Amino acid sequence: MYNNEISKIFFSDEKEINEIIYNPNKNNIILLSSNKNRTIDFEGNLSSPMIFPDEVKIKKIIHKSYFHPSRKLFTLNYDESICIFNLNSKEMVFQNKYKADEKIFAINKPGTMISFKEDNNKLQIIWLGEKKKKTVKIDEKINDIVFSPDSVNYRFLLVIGEDILVIPYDTGKIASKMFFSGKKGIFTSSGDRLFILGKETNTIRIYQTHKLDSNPKMLNEIYPKLRSTQTILLTPDNRILVALSPDGIELWDITIPEQEISLIWTKKVSNFVNGFFLPNGQLVTSSASRELSLWNESFLLEDIREIFKNFADKIEEIKIDLRRIPQWVIDGDIKNLGMMELENIERNLNEVKKIVDPPIISRFQPPNFPYWVDEVFSDEIAIFTRIEANSNNSITLLDQEVTKQHQQLQEKLERYQRIVDRCIFYLKSFAHGTKVQTEQISNYLSISSEETIKLLNKLEREKKLPPGRLVSNLFGRLDFISGYETVGTNHLIERSDSFSCYYCANSINSIDTHCTNCQKEILRCKSCNVPVTRNQEKIDCNFCKETFHYLCYKGKVKIFHRCPHCKTEITKEQVEIQFYSDNKKNAQISSSLGRMLQIKKNIKKEEKNPFDF
Structure with missing residues (x-):
């Protein structure tokens, strides 16, 4: 469950946090800031600071202090010197004062070798516990030193500055040079790939470690989406590259083929300065606002993929x-x-x-x-x-x-019930055997004859008519009624409108099939089955050629995006364009016919009066 994204575990009252280090011995964090150090647990509780040897006089802590792989020694990088001391006895194992402007230091993976800039033109490579060292002349300014983690196959270190120098530590000589201004370097744990963060370009170059000391080969170059990347990290499973910047954090999947890198996600959050990963994949970061944050999610690739x-x-x-x-x-x-x-x-x-x-x-x-x-x-x-x-x-x-x-339905039902009650009341007022015309009942109920017949048939089926008062053939079970046996009540209570034939404008009944005047089949809307009259807007489907009321067709198409009859897909805009086009043609035809009729009238007028004096 993910209740919070980040837990703020500490807010420092110092001007800045120079270094944050995970203490594997006590599972807490050591904060190094200016000339002080503090220890804090993951609940945000401060505890006793780390005790340094008396010889250590710190004015300012420098980045890249380490716990030795044995966990018994601690390597401290500060303004005056680099020193390694025993955590228990505080005995000094190694110490060397800086003479160079750059306080750059590195230790190899087994913890047997160190390298640092001794003065402004010398780089020292020292074997701890042995009286052995190499001195390399380097005049240019450097930003980082990185040992290859594979001390068997790749016995060299990298000096990262205005150029990238590859130096085999057995010879102490520069073997190859990459012309790229770098800020920080990091190897995968297996040592097969190298990632270098550019100083000027804000890009991350990926190199193949094989032949790095003879013929360096760049595999790819990452272009982070966030600006001014401060540092790069690898997750504990060595499968995700993490870039921290003032704008946020980016994660890159590096497990796909070497020539490709996949961005997992980018998030704009706090102003990051530094960070490290816990063994379980959680990230601890420090920001320029002196906040120390613990990310609650695991950044292991399998967890992210899940x-x-x-x-x-x-x-x-x-x-x-x-x-x-x-x-x-x-x-x-x-x-x-x-x-x-x-x-x-x-x-x-x-x-x-x-x-x-x-x-x-x-x-x-x-x-x-x-x-x-x-x-x-x-x-x-x-x-x-x-x-x-x-x-x-x-x-x-x-x-x-x-x-x-x-x-509305309730109102119709109530109105229908009132009509039923009036109808039964009216029929009960007649003596047995009285002949009552349908029109008489229709006039009393104020509904059409058609609706009256439907109502009487429905009441007869429901056995609600007064017994012995009417003979069924008096109110007529006509042939056209059979199609309305199950008609809904809303059709029983509305008076029918009069219609006119589309072709000859003769008055017609809605239930007729052919016009009594022109004998043509009554034109009906294929959607609502109501006759299409002379003055109504109509439209013919371009696909099935069926006729519809324009509003019926347009309304159905707008909802269902297809013809209500043939189901062919069509848009509302196509319907409007077709209707406009058809009307325009009809208007042109009507106009032409009008002119022809006027000409004909004029001709007849001239023929009628040729002998008038």
Whole structure:
């Protein structure tokens, strides 16, 4: 569980923290700042400082102090000299005063050799415990010294300055030179690759250690996204390169083929100055603001890959859920919601509520995942944020629409029940066997004859008609009624509108199949099945050639993005362009016909009056 990204464990009252060192003997941190040192545990509790030998008179601590690999000795690099002393007895094992301006020092992996800049033009290589040393003449300023960790196959060290010098320590002579201004160098634990942080370029060059002392070969060059990289580190598993800068932190996967390096993630956080890794992969950093921070996540590659996999799986899971939501809900577009049935609206509403509860964005944040993961998947998170906002807006509007439609349905049901009650009351007022015309009942109920027939047939099926009062053939079970046996109540309570034939403008009934005047088949909308009248806007599908009311067709296409009849995909914009184009053609035809008729009238007028004097 990831409750916090970073735990602030210390805030120094000193001007700066010069060095932070992990103490493997006591599992705590030693802070070296100016002429003081402190010890702090991982809960932020200060304890007794490290005791230095009496000979050590410190004015300022310099970077690159070490615990000896044996853990019994400590190597201290400070302003006046470099010294190695026993942690228990405080006995001085080695000490050498600096004469050079650069206080640069290094110790090899086994802890048997050291190297430092003795004065401004001499570099010393010393074998500890032996009376053996090599002196190398180096006039230029240097920034770092790095021993190869493989003292069997690669018996050399690197001096990093304006150029990179490779010096085999057996000969004490410069074997090769790389023309690259460097600030810091670091080898992988196996010694097969070297990483050098550029001083001027803010790039990290990668070299193959093989033949580094004869024919150096650069494998790749990393260009960090953050500026002014201060230092570079390798994780304990030697599979991730970490770059710390004033702008934040970057992680690079170095396990892929040598010619390629993959950026894992970049995060802008505190102003980093220095850092080191604990054996479990956690990172401890110090900042320019004198904060000492412990990162709560492991930076081991397998742990990071597992987090990425879980995050990617969660994203795919959310994507699958989102595909079940109609696109108009995701887009937040419910302008044509009134065209949908209440049942469909409620189903969509319940579906959306399930998917956005709990909120989508919260599933990708602590304690589920570390803070930095969302930056790797920032594009997906941005999409989810938009979808969540639109979905929540749609939920609000859907709730309002459902409430509105429920109210309308209730009003229709109440009105329908009032009509039923009036109908039964009216029929009971007649004596047995009385012949009552359908139109008479229709006029009393103020509904159309068609609706009256539907209502009477429905009441007859439900056995609600007064017994013995009516004979069924008096109110007529007509042929066209059979198609309306199961019609909904909302169709029973609305009076039918009158329609006109599209071709001849003759008055027609909505249930007729052919016009009684021109005998043509009544033109109907393929979507709503209501006749298309002379003055209504219509459109023909370019694919199936069926006719629709323009508003019906446009509304369906806007929601479902396809023709409601042939299901061919089409956009709302294409529908509008087609309608505009068709109307323009019709307008041109009408205009031409109008001119022709006017000419014809003028001709007839001239023919009618040729002998008028």
